[in-house]
Amino acid sequence: MSTIRVHDxxxxxxxxASSIIEKVKSLADQVSKDYAGKKPLFIAILNxxxxxxxxxxxxxxxxxxxxxxxxxxxxxxxxxxxxxxAIGLDMDLFGRHVVIIEDIVDTGKTxxxxxxxxxxxxxxxxxxxxxxxxxxxxxxxxTVDYIGFTIPNKFVIGYGLxxxxxxxxxxxxxxxxx
Ligand code: IMP
Numbered sequence: 001m002s003t004i005r006v007h008d009x010x011x012x013x014x015x016x017a018s019s020i021i022e023k024v025k026s027l028a029d030q031v032s033k034d035y036a037g038k039k040p041l042f043i044a045i046l047n048x049x050x051x052x053x054x055x056x057x058x059x060x061x062x063x064x065x066x067x068x069x070x071x072x073x074x075x076x077x078x079x080x081x082x083x084x085x086a087i088g089l090d091m092d093l094f095g096r097h098v099v100i101i102e103d104i105v106d107t108g109k110t111x112x113x114x115x116x117x118x119x120x121x122x123x124x125x126x127x128x129x130x131x132x133x134x135x136x137x138x139x140x141x142x143t144v145d146y147i148g149f150t151i152p153n154k155f156v157i158g159y160g161l162x163x164x165x166x167x168x169x170x171x172x173x174x175x176x177x178x
Pocket of ligand 1: 048102103104105106107108109110111154155156157161162163
């Protein structure tokens, strides 16, 4: 693996494709064990989580459903501030065991604003699986239940993650050269 260029920036190898796949398999085993017989519903958040969600789902040994949503944020009224809406969330969550699939939890802002909308639908349980987690960047109180890799507060690309639209199509993960 060598340094790659995306737009105007350089990125160096950080997590190899084989270490990612190994981690995804062990996460899938853990989740399969915890959700056996519960027919969980996975909600993958696009765009970043598409590759992780696909590999994770492939490795589940239990009955499970998956749907993909996109989060759009727009400025609401003055009192409500930024509003996040989910595009494509057409499943009934009532009484379901729901697991959110994220590529990376950074400040936690996105999930902090979005989770109450899911809780409102009264799922039986609600958990989060994220491939990457940056504890140093965490600002909002989000509990990530299943974590692939805990990483330093650096910008990363690859395995679905992008820098201004590019870089998603790498099986490995690279970090910004500063
Ligand atoms: P949060 O709301 O700050 O937790 O941000 C979460 C979202 O920001 C992720 O789902 C990613 O789309 C994006 N993001 C955060 N850190 C990175 C990174 O290092 N590389 C690429 N995208 C990132």
